[in-house]
Amino acid sequence: MRNENRFWFDLGPMDSIPKRGARTVRTPRREIAVFRTASDEFFALENRCPHKGGPLSEGIVHGRKVACPLHNWIIDLENGEATGADQGCARNFPIKLKNGRIYLDMGVAAPA
Amino acid sequence: MRKKLVVVGNGMAAGRVLDELFDKSPDQYDVTVFGAEPRVNYNRIMLSPVLAGEKSFADIVIHDEAWYEANKVALRRGEPIVAIDRAARTVRTADGASEPYDKLIVATGSMPIIIPVPGANLAGVVTFRDLDDVDAMLAAAAGGGRAVVIGGGLLGLEAAAGLAAKGMSVSVVHLMPTLMERQLDPNAGYLLQRAIEQRGIEVVTAANTKAIVGAARVEGVLLDDGRTLAADLVVMAVGIRPNTTLAKNSGLETKRGVVVDDFMRTSDPDIYAVGECVEHRGACYGLVAPLYDMAKVLAGQLAGEEGAGYAGSITSTKLKVTGIDLFSAGDFAEGDENDEVVLRDPARQIYKRVVLRDNKVVGAVLYGDTADGAWYFDMLKKGVDVAPMRDTLIFGQSYQGGSPLDPTAAVAALPDDAEICGCNGVCKGMIVQAITGGGLTTIDEVRARTKASASCGQCTSKVETLLVATLGDKYVAGDRKPMCKCVDLTHEEVRAQIKTKELKSLPAVMQELAWKTSCGCPSCRPALNYYLICAWPYDYKDDYQSRFINERVHANIQKDGTFSVVPRMWGGLTTPDELRAIADVADRFRIPTVKVTGGQRVDLLGVKKEDLPAVWAQLNAAGLVSGFAYAKGLRTVKTCVGSDWCRFGTQDSMGLGVKMERLLCGSWTPAKVKLAVSGCPRNCAEATVKDVGVICVDSGYDLHIAGAAGLHVRATDLLGHVDTEEAALEHVAAVIQMYREEAAYLDRLYKWVDKTGLERVRTAIMDDHDNRKALYERFVISQRVARRDPWAERAAGRDSREFTPLAVLMPVAAE
Numbered sequence: 038m039r040n041e042n043r044f045w046f047d048l049g050p051m052d053s054i055p056k057r058g059a060r061t062v063r064t065p066r067r068e069i070a071v072f073r074t075a076s077d078e079f080f081a082l083e084n085r086c087p088h089k090g091g092p093l094s095e096g097i098v099h100g101r102k103v104a105c106p107l108h109n110w111i112i113d114l115e116n117g118e119a120t121g122a123d124q125g126c127a128r129n130f131p132i133k134l135k136n137g138r139i140y141l142d143m144g145v146a147a148p149a
Numbered sequence: 150m151r152k153k154l155v156v157v158g159n160g161m162a163a164g165r166v167l168d169e170l171f172d173k174s175p176d177q178y179d180v181t182v183f184g185a186e187p188r189v190n191y192n193r194i195m196l197s198p199v200l201a202g203e204k205s206f207a208d209i210v211i212h213d214e215a216w217y218e219a220n221k222v223a224l225r226r227g228e229p230i231v232a233i234d235r236a237a238r239t240v241r242t243a244d245g246a247s248e249p250y251d252k253l254i255v256a257t258g259s260m261p262i263i264i265p266v267p268g269a270n271l272a273g274v275v276t277f278r279d280l281d282d283v284d285a286m287l288a289a290a291a292g293g294g295r296a297v298v299i300g301g302g303l304l305g306l307e308a309a310a311g312l313a314a315k316g317m318s319v320s321v322v323h324l325m326p327t328l329m330e331r332q333l334d335p336n337a338g339y340l341l342q343r344a345i346e347q348r349g350i351e352v353v354t355a356a357n358t359k360a361i362v363g364a365a366r367v368e369g370v371l372l373d374d375g376r377t378l379a380a381d382l383v384v385m386a387v388g389i390r391p392n393t394t395l396a397k398n399s400g401l402e403t404k405r406g407v408v409v410d411d412f413m414r415t416s417d418p419d420i421y422a423v424g425e426c427v428e429h430r431g432a433c434y435g436l437v438a439p440l441y442d443m444a445k446v447l448a449g450q451l452a453g454e455e456g457a458g459y460a461g462s463i464t465s466t467k468l469k470v471t472g473i474d475l476f477s478a479g480d481f482a483e484g485d486e487n488d489e490v491v492l493r494d495p496a497r498q499i500y501k502r503v504v505l506r507d508n509k510v511v512g513a514v515l516y517g518d519t520a521d522g523a524w525y526f527d528m529l530k531k532g533v534d535v536a537p538m539r540d541t542l543i544f545g546q547s548y549q550g551g552s553p554l555d556p557t558a559a560v561a562a563l564p565d566d567a568e569i570c571g572c573n574g575v576c577k578g579m580i581v582q583a584i585t586g587g588g589l590t591t592i593d594e595v596r597a598r599t600k601a602s603a604s605c606g607q608c609t610s611k612v613e614t615l616l617v618a619t620l621g622d623k624y625v626a627g628d629r630k631p632m633c634k635c636v637d638l639t640h641e642e643v644r645a646q647i648k649t650k651e652l653k654s655l656p657a658v659m660q661e662l663a664w665k666t667s668c669g670c671p672s673c674r675p676a677l678n679y680y681l682i683c684a685w686p687y688d689y690k691d692d693y694q695s696r697f698i699n700e701r702v703h704a705n706i707q708k709d710g711t712f713s714v715v716p717r718m719w720g721g722l723t724t725p726d727e728l729r730a731i732a733d734v735a736d737r738f739r740i741p742t743v744k745v746t747g748g749q750r751v752d753l754l755g756v757k758k759e760d761l762p763a764v765w766a767q768l769n770a771a772g773l774v775s776g777f778a779y780a781k782g783l784r785t786v787k788t789c790v791g792s793d794w795c796r797f798g799t800q801d802s803m804g805l806g807v808k809m810e811r812l813l814c815g816s817w818t819p820a821k822v823k824l825a826v827s828g829c830p831r832n833c834a835e836a837t838v839k840d841v842g843v844i845c846v847d848s849g850y851d852l853h854i855a856g857a858a859g860l861h862v863r864a865t866d867l868l869g870h871v872d873t874e875e876a877a878l879e880h881v882a883a884v885i886q887m888y889r890e891e892a893a894y895l896d897r898l899y900k901w902v903d904k905t906g907l908e909r910v911r912t913a914i915m916d917d918h919d920n921r922k923a924l925y926e927r928f929v930i931s932q933r934v935a936r937r938d939p940w941a942e943r944a945a946g947r948d949s950r951e952f953t954p955l956a957v958l959m960p961v962a963a964e
Contacts, residue, residue: 048956057694058667060955071955074667083506085254095698104671106698106706111671144960 045133047142051077054139059094060101062141069130070094071139072114074101079131079139080114087112087125152181154451155240155248157230157395159184161193162424162440164211165574166254169448169724171220177452180222181248183216183240186279187227189213194280194437194671197469200283200311202243203649205920207913215908225435233399235417252451255407259389259425259435264299268361284919286384288295290315294381297370299319299358301328303468305386306345310470312384313350320351320378321356322370332477336493336514337500344473344498353378389435391426406433411458412446423447423484429461434557436464437542445886465526467519467571472649479512480504483497487511490543493496503541506883510537521633522543527567550960553903558938560611560620569615570608572589573600580612584619592616633673635666638680640893644680653681676894679781684890686931692950699779703939712761713754715778716768717814720806720826721749723849730771735765748785748823750776759952765940774938782817783824783885784812787835791828791845797956799843802828805874809843812878815936816928819892819901822885837865841881842900846870850877854884855899855907863899866907869915882916883921886928 054060054073061084062069070084070093078101084094091107101114111120117127131142156163158185159182167180184190190233195209217224225242232241239247261276263269273285275285289296290312298309301323311317321328327338328345342352357373361383368378391406402408402416403431406428413421424440427433432442439462446459464480481504488505497518498681503510503525508937509532515527524546528535539550564923565578583589583598592613596602602609602832631637638646642663652658659669669677674695682691693701704712716731732753735743742754756764765775777783786809789795791802807825825836826843836842838858842865844851849872853865868884892901902910 046956046958053950053955055694055950061949062956062958063954064958068954089708090710092706093704095701095710097674097697098671098694099668099674100666107708109671141956 044143046143048139048141051079051134051137051139054079058094059098061092061094062096068092068094069141071132071141072098072103074114075100078114078135079132081120081130081141082112082117083128083130084113085127086110087117087119087127090121093127151177152251154178154180154252154254155250156180156254157233157240158182158184158191158254158424158426159186159226159432160256160258160424161190161211161437162258163254163256164190165441165444166256166423166447166451167220167222169445171269172449173448174452175220178252178851180220182222182224183228183230183242183248184224184226185229186281188280189224189226190218191280192572194469196277196283197307197311199280200286201314203645205913206280206917207909210537213908213912215276216486216614221638225640230395233395235399235420238419250419252421254447255401255415255420255422255426257392257395257426260392261385262388262390263385264358264387266360268356268363269365269385271361271367271383272365273363273367274361276387277304277386278389281363284550286312286382287315288316289382292370292381295379296382296384296432297378297380298384298386299350299370300386300388301325301354302331302386302388303466305327305384306341307347307469308384308386309350310348312382313348317382318349318354320346320380322356322372322378323352323354324357326355328352328354329466329468331526332514333475333516334481336502337475337477338515339499340498340516341468341473341475346493347469373458389425391428391433393426394421395425404428411446412450413443413458413459414450421450422449422619424531429459431800432461434462434464436466436569438462438464438571438574442590462532465522465571467522474517474519476515476517476519477513478522478526479510481512481514484897490539492543495541503543505535505539508534510535510538523563523568527564531564531880554905557614557618560614568609570599570601570603573603575599575601577615580615581619584616589619590616590624610796630896633670633674635664635670638662641891642678643677644891644893646683647680653685654690655681655692677892679817684933686934700781702758702761703775703779703943704756704857705779707754710756711755711757713752713778714756714761714764714768715752715776715809716773717748717776718750719810720786720803722788722803722807723750727771727773730768730773734767737767738764746778746785748778749787750778752778759954760951762944762946762952766944769938769941769944775940777814780817781820782815782822782938783810783813784821785823786813787823787825787839789826789828789833792825797831798845799847800828800830800850800874802826802834802843802845805843805845805850805877806834808874808878809881812882816885816889816932817935818885818889819894820897822888822898824881838862839865841884843877843881845929849873852877854879854886854910855902857897857899861899866902868907870913879925880914880921882928883924884910886924886931887913889928889931890924897953 056105057075059072068084070082072080084092085112086093088110091105093103095106096103102111104111110123113120117129119125133140190212190246192209192211198204228242231243239249241247271605275282281835293316296312296319298305298315298321301321308318309321327335328341345352357374360371362369367383369379371377393403393407396407397403407422407426409422409429413423415422416731425444442462443459449456468475486506490503492501502514504512510529515522535542538549549881563577568576569575569577580599580601589595602612632640632643653659678692678695696788699705704714738760740753743754746752786806788803788806792798792800822840824841825834825839827834827836828845836844838856842853851870852868854868855864856865871880888898888901
């Protein structure tokens with residue numbers, strides 16, 4: 038199915054995102070936030086906090102979490118779930134690292 | 150009719166006698182104190198941290214002006230007494246004034262020993278006794294250069310560490326083969342020497358000073374073996390001797406010190422002596438604990454109490470060099486009749502040695518881990534038979550009696566006379582009594598009442614444990630809040646350790662201070678980033694990933710993810726050209742909302758992130774720079790028109806506002822800082838609800854601080870008055886710097902003032918001129934790197950990836 042036929046889009050070298058930081062990828066349907074942790078793990082979430090739509094890419098990245106810049110909801114980067122007492126989920130997307138470059142699944146460009 | 154008590158000397162002994170006396174009998178005497186130093190009573194043993202820059206003079210004051218007033222003590226500072234007329238019962242000052250007494254206390258302290266070598270009186274040779282000496286050392290250290298400290302005892306090592314911390318290259322010359330040989334055995338002396346050398350201080354032992362050389366001022370120290378050590382400053386710290394001159398000239402019996410009996414009486418029944426100047430049962434003391442014991446006895450005498458006399462003191466020693474833990478007490482000479490228990494852990498630099506005689510502790514030397522010092526010392530003083538616990542004695546108190554005691558139980562188990570605070574000589578019983586008798590519930594109250602933990606702070610956790618043990622469930626851990634869940638230390642403790650351990654990066658802080666998370670959290674990271682910027686303006690590299698988005702992109706994020714842009718309008722002044730430029734930017738970038746802010750400038754709302762650099766470039770071209778409206782830093786200086794236009798204006802408030810904004814702009818602070826300058830007391834600029842407000846009056850400028858008008862509304866407090874614009878600028882910058890250096894991150898200025906006390910800030914800024922100038926200097930130095938326009942840098946391309954997407958995925962053609 039779709040899983041076997043992923044088309045990986047090359048986002049560029051890993052160093053184009055700072056450690057404990059994020060950059061955005063613009064697609065026709067939505068904006069994606071691509072995160073890099075202190076230990077060089079990469080994650081991709083829709084760039085919308087489940088709370089009030091805040092841009093998660095602007096948040097402070099700590100461990101495998103990001104704090105939304107608008108109201109400080111803490112979102113788990115692995116699955117997009119809000120942590121603690123908050124409820125909600127930002128959609129996550131497959132991402133991988135190969136030969137020092139970041140690849141995002143082209144499924145992001147498909148209709149939701 | 151009240152009797153007249155005259156005190157000669159205003160040092161720690163004299164101050165302590167009066168404290169104890171007023172506790173027992175507040176209205177019995179009219180008290181006059183003559184002090185040779187031109188200042189209030191302060192904690193002399195804390196001069197080392199002042200020298201090292203860890204504390205200011207205001208921090209070590211024991212009795213402030215208010216204390217003298219409240220207790221109706223006439224303080225005649227800077228008036229040394231030169232003679233006592235015992236027949237007439239009067240004392241005479243150097244200026245010839247005379248003062249009668251019924252009872253007289255001689256508390257003339259001690260004098261540093263000057264070794265009688267050629268050149269000892271050259272300029273640049275100082276001792277380490279009072280604040281003037283510290284000032285002289287700081288002045289010398291300001292120029293860098295080389296210092297030689299003669300004397301490797303307590304005082305000499307503290308001086309050396311302080312001067313090294315101030316950037317001098319320091320050598321310690323010590324007569325004996327090991328450092329602090331009177332308090333330490335050779336093993337601990339060796340470990341100490343290594344620790345001192347690791348701070349970049351050269352240690353020369355077994356070295357005898359032959360002469361101090363130099364033409365007009367000191368140039369070096371010549372040793373017996375022919376070596377010369379170059380020096381721009383020489384500190385003599387070889388010891389002290391009792392200052393008996395006045396007593397001797399007045400015909401009182403003196404030997405090494407002024408001879409006193411067990412009730413501190415001299416050979417004249419109306420004259421007492423106390424402190425370092427006395428000799429009691431053949432012993433003279435140069436440490437603080439005996440002096441407190443003596444003060445208690447003397448106060449009892451003066452109050453007419455019957456009580457046990459003073460029976461001499463067994464002393465213990467602690468070195469006040471941050472990062473070196475060292476304790477010693479009693480007798481530790483090797484001898485046939487002594488047994489020793491020794492523990493060494495070389496990798497952790499720990500050495501403990503307890504000396505026993507007939508199963509009693511007679512001495513203890515602890516290096517590296519001194520937590521049990523008080524326990525051994527207590528057993529030493531009481532002569533406890535340690536035979537039942539000899540097997541585990543060396544492991545410390547928590548290993549006695551089966552399972553280790555938790556800290557609360559350990560403190561609860563201490564006897565009432567166990568010393569808790571060594572700096573201020575406060576024992577457990579006094580603290581417990583203050584808590585139960587005075588209904589105290591917080592550490593601050595205990596500190597204010599007993600002085601316990603008020604000086605070096607090392608015993609803070611012990612005092613807190615004592616509160617827990619005494620109050621039980623009624624104790625609510627009030628102000629000791631860890632910074633966040635990543636660490637157990639408070640903001641203040643983290644700040645202090647960043648300075649003293651010279652931690653200059655986030656990883657260094659997290660490693661050394663035992664962070665529990667790998668890279669912090671959104672609450673500690675911005676705080677640490679600020680503390681590091683403030684502590685090391687030149688060495689620390691700002692970590693943008695630890696800044697909140699607004700400070701990272703130099704604009705304010707809005708609810709829809711767009712940003713707002715606020716250029717500076719200095720003092721709220723603008724020009725037609727600037728307004729035109731703002732209008733052009735708003736048109737060109739289709740900025741939906743343009744609003745005048747409460748801080749007298751213009752806000753452009755709804756700017757797209759990727760447009761920010763171009764918006765800034767265009768604003769820059771018209772001379773407009775970032776207004777830092779997004780920063781924990783200087784926001785605005787609001788002004789009214791003042792004497793330029795207003796018929797009531799007394800001074801040029803607009804002009805001063807502009808100067809102030811130019812001086813302060815760009816500085817990072819714990820929370821936002823808003824200022825205002827009003828041209829007259831009608832206060833149109835609303836200066837009395839700002840962090841710092843200046844109100845111009847005919848005679849100059851009233852400086853107000855600690856106002857707020859947000860979530861919390863608070864009118865300012867008057868800090869003081871200055872006469873000139875220059876003074877206003879210097880005072881305001883000094884307040885801001887003190888706030889920058891001390892406040893917890895996110896505490897507004899008023900919150901910090903509420904916590905630390907207005908009086909302390911006032912003393913530090915208005916009274917302590919040297920301290921204020923030093924604060925101002927540090928502010929100016931940090932501004933040299935901070936006062937930049939972040940917009941211009943980014944318009945020129947810096948951090949461009951911050952403003953552009955990583956990738957744009959175009960619609961894919963149907964396959």
